[in-house]
Amino acid sequence: MRIGAHVEPADPLAEAAARGADVVQFFLTDPQAWTDPEPRADADALRAADVDLYIHAPYRINVATLNNRIRIPSRKLLLSHARAAADLGAKGLIVHGGHVDKGHDVATGFENWKKTFEYAAKEGGFPLPILVENTAGGDNACARRFDALARLWDTIGEYGAGFCLDTCHAFAGGEELLGIVDRVKAITGRIDLIHANDSRDPFDSGRDRHDNLGRGTIDPELIVAVIRAAGAPAVVETPGGAEGQGADITLLRDGLAA
Numbered sequence: 001m002r003i004g005a006h007v008e009p010a011d012p013l014a015e016a017a018a019r020g021a022d023v024v025q026f027f028l029t030d031p032q033a034w035t036d037p038e039p040r041a042d043a044d045a046l047r048a049a050d051v052d053l054y055i056h057a058p059y060r061i062n063v064a065t066l067n068n069r070i071r072i073p074s075r076k077l078l079l080s081h082a083r084a085a086a087d088l089g090a091k092g093l094i095v096h097g098g099h100v101d102k103g104h105d106v107a108t109g110f111e112n113w114k115k116t117f118e119y120a121a122k123e124g125g126f127p128l129p130i131l132v133e134n135t136a137g138g139d140n141a142c143a144r145r146f147d148a149l150a151r152l153w154d155t156i157g158e159y160g161a162g163f164c165l166d167t168c169h170a171f172a173g174g175e176e177l178l179g180i181v182d183r184v185k186a187i188t189g190r191i192d193l194i195h196a197n198d199s200r201d202p203f204d205s206g207r208d209r210h211d212n213l214g215r216g217t218i219d220p221e222l223i224v225a226v227i228r229a230a231g232a233p234a235v236v237e238t239p240g241g242a243e244g245q246g247a248d249i250t251l252l253r254d255g256l257a258a
């Protein structure tokens, strides 16, 4: 199983080396900005590296919302980041499932997801897998609780969407980790990537605060079991830089080898 970390974007290959990571995930722009990615000077090196690359889309993206001023730019930004990610040879672009605002029907959010894939198809299609990630909070989320995830997949599954399972988001979002891989796969048919994170908050708290493995509220053996069952690469999105994340990677590797 290939294990790695979410790292700073300036020199992802150096960050990978510092952690002994097989996989790195990073942002192509400021994650809080509405900015199309710029070409990278290290693109050739990234393409040639034997480290697997995953790109995380900006947090601002919410393709589900009924708010036109967020939804329309979100679609465009998702496509521009997908193109830039594919140009670097990335294996997937991770984007949060999104939500509709209070008082709006989440069914419209699922339809807006479908329109996002239809928009991309008209523009030539997404050039790499779009990995929809489960989220921790909110009552109107498209991919927090798995009853909603199932309705989302009924709508977008035919477009070849992939899935990224975040263990912190699942736990804090109120989905038990025991047996979760089977429950997800019964809905999506696939898990492309695991975000292997501990949670600082209790089960079903709805809060999204990652912690180093074994330091939060999740039994680290459960996280190892999720990766083993999924048979998917895993990325830690945990604090502590090379030292903290390196220890998390070691914990996962030791757990998987045991």
Ligand SMILES: [Zn+2]
Pocket: 133, 166, 195, 237
């Ligand atoms: Zn995540």
